[in-house]
Amino acid sequence: MQIKCSFCGEQMDNPDFAKNYPNIVCRECESSAVNSNGEIPQFDSMGDFGDNPVYIDGAKCWRRYKFGGFITMRDDFNYDNLDEFYDRSGFMKRYMQDVPNPIDVSQINYLLSQLNNEQMDAKDSEARQREEDRSRLLNEYFEKGVTASHNGKFEDSAMIFIKALEYIKNSQHFEKAQILFNIVTAYCKAGNFPTATEYLSELDSLSARYPDNIVINEEKAKGLGNIVKAAYYVSGDIHRAVSYLSDLNFLTTRYPKNIEINLAMANGVVTIIEAYGRNSDFSKTNSYLSDLTSIASRFPHNIEINLAMVNGLFNIFISHINVGNFPEASIHLKSLKQLAGTFSDNTYIQNLWAEAFEYYQQKKDSRNT
């Protein structure tokens, strides 16, 4: 199959990925895009929302922002907004949505404060002073790194965490793991997949050295989770995403009760379900859904893991609708309804269920008329 850029007509590198986007524009052509003020288009810190529409040589285009990356699509019919463009081209807004995975600074601060308390017992006040200075400086690095990431300066964020890494060189290995996770995340968001995997391998070797350290393995799991996302959303490489997910799966078998590790796995599985759903590979989506179900069954009350479950179900539901498979879609719609009943006070789940129900009716009606 060949998919061509809707501007220059060059063949797209990854047709399996490109075929999912109507009137896709190649990387070269989209590099000259500007926003409505003629400036370089901007996007938010998670990279999930940004300037729309954008213009290439004066032609209107819409962008789908996700996780620091974006896809540009040419609009031949001058639609008024992104929703309309998605609707008319059979692409649904919510389809690509999942639970954001922000950098967790609170956990780091907590661990640093623990470290401080332990040091309070030290008799040597000079050593204590040094420890306090050290904590303060490390905290500063974290704050600067996280702020840079929130402002969309992902490469800067990575550099700040790399400096922090140099600073603590010979100290606590769990701190090192936390910094490495932040570097991996920043490079994932910057769309720099090769460098992200380099730092991931440092996390790997830390975890090999301290196989029973929970903090290190949690950081590794979260890093792997972001790598899975980046492999698919940034590089469009399903097979790579799947291979990183299997590393993550190994951690969940070692730590079946650990929430962070299982949450990273659940969100990784949702990414893979979305990928196979878009290729209508339903034997794969069903097998990954059963993985997701078994994770959710271990954490029946954890809202984030159940949100992943809901997102996974919704993705499969939409994939069935898109190929006109209404009986299968209705099975997943029923599962969604059940979860909406269980989590009746969660607005996200209620909205998603309502949206799915409405979409199902709409598509079924339009098929019957």
Ligand SMILES: [Zn+2]
């Ligand atoms: Zn092009």
